[in-house]
Amino acid sequence: MTNKTQIIIAGAGPVGCVVGLILARAGISVTILETENDLIPELRASTFHPPTLDMLDELGVTPKLIDQGLITPKIQYRDLEVGLVAEFDHALIDDRTKHPYRLQCEQFKLTRIIAEMLKEFPHAEISFDSKYVDASQTDNAVRVFYETPAGSEQVTCDYLIGADGSRSEVRKSQKIEFQGFTYPEQFVTVSVPEDVDKIVPGMGHVCYIAHPTQWCALIHAPDYWRFLFPIPMETTKEEAFDDEFLEGRLQHLAPHQERYAIQLRTLYGVNQRVAETYRLGRILLAGDSAHVNNPLGGMGMNGGIHDGVNLADKLVRIYEGGETEELLNLYDRQRRPIAIEYVQAQTMRNKKNLEETDPNIRRQRQDELRDVAKNVEKSRELLLQTSMISGLERSEAIT
Ligand SMILES: Cc1cc2nc3c(=O)[nH]c(=O)nc-3n(C[C@H](O)[C@H](O)[C@H](O)COP(=O)(O)OP(=O)(O)OC[C@H]3O[C@@H](n4cnc5c(N)ncnc54)[C@H](O)[C@@H]3O)c2cc1C
Numbered sequence: 005m006t007n008k009t010q011i012i013i014a015g016a017g018p019v020g021c022v023v024g025l026i027l028a029r030a031g032i033s034v035t036i037l038e039t040e041n042d043l044i045p046e047l048r049a050s051t052f053h054p055p056t057l058d059m060l061d062e063l064g065v066t067p068k069l070i071d072q073g074l075i076t077p078k079i080q081y082r083d084l085e086v087g088l089v090a091e092f093d094h095a096l097i098d099d100r101t102k103h104p105y106r107l108q109c110e111q112f113k114l115t116r117i118i119a120e121m122l123k124e125f126p127h128a129e130i131s132f133d134s135k136y137v138d139a140s141q142t143d144n145a146v147r148v149f150y151e152t153p154a155g156s157e158q159v160t161c162d163y164l165i166g167a168d169g170s171r172s173e174v175r176k177s178q179k180i181e182f183q184g185f186t187y188p189e190q191f192v193t194v195s196v197p198e199d200v201d202k203i204v205p206g207m208g209h210v211c212y213i214a215h216p217t218q219w220c221a222l223i224h225a226p227d228y229w230r231f232l233f234p235i236p237m238e239t240t241k242e243e244a245f246d247d248e249f250l251e252g253r254l255q256h257l258a259p260h261q262e263r264y265a266i267q268l269r270t271l272y273g274v275n276q277r278v279a280e281t282y283r284l285g286r287i288l289l290a291g292d293s294a295h296v297n298n299p300l301g302g303m304g305m306n307g308g309i310h311d312g313v314n315l316a317d318k319l320v321r322i323y324e325g326g327e328t329e330e331l332l333n334l335y336d337r338q339r340r341p342i343a344i345e346y347v348q349a350q351t352m353r354n355k356k357n358l359e360e361t362d363p364n365i366r367r368q369r370q371d372e373l374r375d376v377a378k379n380v381e382k383s384r385e386l387l388l389q390t391s392m393i394s395g396l397e398r399s400e401a402i403t
Contacts, residue, residue, distance in 0.1 A: 009035045011319065012148050012161045014136035015168035016043060018111050019291030019308040021118035021130075023165055025063055026316035028128035032323055035128075035159070037150050039135040039168075043115045047195070047268060050110045050225045051210070051302030053391045054094065057103035059313045060114075066103065068117045073109030074226045079390065080208030081373050084215035084257065089370045090377035091208060097387045106210055106391075108225045111305055138177045139164050139287060146286045163319065164287045167312065170275070172293030178284050184277030184348075187298065192235055192244050194254065195228035195268040203260045212300070212358060213257065214366065219358035220257050221300055228267060231257060232299060234359075237273075245269050274298045276352060278343050282311075282336040290315050295343040300354035303347045306392055311339050314399070338399045346395035 011027055013020045016038035027034040052060075052069065060066045081089045098104040122128045137156075138149040146164045150157050166174025175182060200222065201207045209224035220233040231254060235244050243249060247266070254264045278295045282288060291308030318331040360366045376382040388394045 009033050009159060010162045010323070011035075011165065012037060012146070012159065012163075013165045013167050014148075014172075014174050015039075015166070015291075015293070016115060016119070016130050016132075017167060017169060017291065017308075018049070018114050018305050019312045020165070020167035021115045021122075022060070022063075022309050023167060023290065023312040023316045024128060024130070025065070025118050025121060026313065027319065028122055028125040029063065030320040030324065031127070032320065033127040035161075036130045037134040037136050037148075038130055038132050041132050043112060043119055045112050047193070047225075047230075047270065048111050049299070049302065049305035050108050050223060050230070051306070052107040052109060052114075053302065053306045054097070054101035054103045054105065055391065055393050055396050056306045056309050057107055058101055059309065061102065064121070065114070065117055066107075069107060069109050069114060072113045072117075072226065073107040074209070074224060075105045076108055076209040076224065077105040078208055078210070079106070080211040082208075082211055082213045083366065083370060084213050084218060084220075086370060088206060089214075090373040092377065092383055092387055092390075094387055094391065096380065096384050097391065097393070100388065100393055101391070106302070108209070108223060110225060136166075136168060136173050136177075139174070141286050143285075162286065165315065166287065166289045166293040167291050167308075168293050170277075170292040170296045172289065174287065175279055175289055175293050178287055180284060180289065181280040182277045183280055184275060184296075187274045187276070188237055189234040190237055190239065190244070190271055190273050191232055191299065192250075193230055193232045193268075193270045194250055194266055195225070195230045196254070196264045196266055197228055198260065198264060200224070200229040200258050204258045207258065212354070214358045214360065214369070216359060216361040216366075218253065218256055221358075222257070233257075235271075241271055244271050276348055278340065278348065282340050283332050288315060288332065288335065290339075294339075295347065297347055297351040298355050299351075300358065301351050301390060303351055303392060307343060307347045310392070310396060310399075311335075314339055334403070338402045341402070342395050342399040346398065347392075350389065350395075 011034045013036045016036045094104040135151045211222040213220045290311040
């Protein structure tokens with residue numbers, strides 16, 4: 005690593021990579037410290053919302069993602085016992101976005117695309133096998149301590165960005181609290197190669213299926229259809245991944261005459277948490293290090309990328325336009341309340357709607373969705389909300 009790096013980012017996940025690319029394009033020297041020896045290849049998030057695609061388009065990334073992704077214009081709401089309740093087409097909001105659809109594309113494809121693009125910039129680097137450990141700061145600089153296989157290293161930079169995920173060492177080392185709660189259940193994802201829309205005719209490519217105990221989010225990613233559902237916290241990984249258990253769940257959700265050819269399974273605990281601040285002097289948090297939420301609605305990675313773009317644009321303005329660091333307080337003021345009032349609230353509501361146990365409330369929710377689907381203005385409102393456009397507009401209006 006050179007000793008001229010202006011900005012250090014901890015973490016080469018989707019957020020760290022997007023921030024790195026924006027800074028590199030603006031001529032700012034940037035080093036991304038990544039603890040692993042390569043980009044993380046796991047499936048994880050796979051939904052890109054319209055405004056995220058609009059932002060990534062400005063960076064020349066969206067066409068590359070589209071090449072490797074699956075365009076899904078519609079989202080569906082179902083009830084396991086009732087069937088289809090309502091369907092909404094993003095075409096209704098094509099006046100508010102250049103990309104009126106969700107793009108299903110695994111997050112590792114985004115990081116690989118950006119890592120390749122970063123190679124064009126001699127002043128940008130991803131430093132693998134480099135684990136952020138600690139940082140101290142003065143009024144003018146941040147000293148970052150990190151570990152490599154060769155031993156402990158340190159580097160001085162202007163700003164440090166913690167994009168090192170939910171267990172962020174940047175956040176912990178700066179003693180920033182991560183306020184919120186952990187859900188009492190775990191989430192399982194199961195990926196199958198079968199075309200579920202042929203097994204259950206009309207099944208949507210993004211589909212939320214309500215049921216008091218067996219609710220599910222079903223997503224058609226480019227190579228697989230992916231079921232996500234809850235299981236009790238006390239279930240062991242062995243039990244959760246048991247072939248018969250999973251087969252039973254899938255058959256209940258989408259009855260098939262044959263056995264499903266399950267390819268991938270993941271199990272993880274889910275939190276709803278937001279950092280008490282996104283800025284501590286010259287140290288900033290973005291993405292999962294700043295906020296985590298349940299995956300219902302696909303808002304975690306998208307919200308993180310929105311943080312990253314907001315923050316990187318402000319840093320570029322500080323370097324290029326001589327604007328003051330007060331802009332970094334504006335980053336905190338714009339992004340943190342949106343994480344709480346919009347993303348946290350919406351994802352918790354999504355989960356509550358899916359798992360509702362009271363039959364009357366369930367029916368009422370279905371009637372509401374049917375009413376919304378019949379009304380163009382209400383449908384637009386729902387889509388602007390679910391695609392995160394409303395939240396972003398609210399965030400940008402904060403001064
Ligand atoms: C197992 C799992 C499954 C998920 N599934 C879904 C899903 O189905 N749908 C959905 O919407 N979202 C899902 N998410 C959430 C989604 O993946 C995140 O919202 C998204 O990855 C956030 O991006 P990020 O860049 O902020 O953090 P991350 O993607 O976590 O990236 C952080 C990066 O920092 C690196 N790092 C960590 N510590 C250090 C350190 N000390 N020094 C240097 N580097 C470090 C990590 O190796 C990683 O590369 C899932 C998350 C997990 C963990």
